[in-house]
Amino acid sequence: MAKKAMVERERKRQRLVEKYAAKRAALKEIINDESKPMEERFRASLKLAKLPRNSSATRLHNRCQLTGRPHAYYRKLKVSRIALRDLGSNGQAPGLVKSSW
Numbered sequence: 001m002a003k004k005a006m007v008e009r010e011r012k013r014q015r016l017v018e019k020y021a022a023k024r025a026a027l028k029e030i031i032n033d034e035s036k037p038m039e040e041r042f043r044a045s046l047k048l049a050k051l052p053r054n055s056s057a058t059r060l061h062n063r064c065q066l067t068g069r070p071h072a073y074y075r076k077l078k079v080s081r082i083a084l085r086d087l088g089s090n091g092q093a094p095g096l097v098k099s100s101w
Contacts, residue, residue: 001067001068002063002064002067002068002069002070003068004068006068006070007063007068010060010061010063012054013054013059013060014060016052016054016055017054017055017056017057017059017060019055020051020052020055021055021057023051024048024051024055024056027044027045027047027048027051028048030044031044031045031048062075062078064078064079064080064083065078065079066079066080066083067079067080067082067083069082069083084096
């Protein structure tokens, strides 16, 4: 099980990303628009820099929903390899064959 603080930190980042997504997209649209004056684009980039760093989607890290483990994460299932093996051994994951050796 991952530290609860790390899992909560990741949840906080997720909430910030969702909160600021529209604002970040609008500012990036202004910055990338070549037809706008340079001063307006520069002001938009300053506003973008003032937003919280954790509101950027690149700061997110995938974590297992069951254990919070950050490594060996299956995107499609949203669980780690260890949690997936446990689910398969208990017969809770459809389509997985139990295995032990």
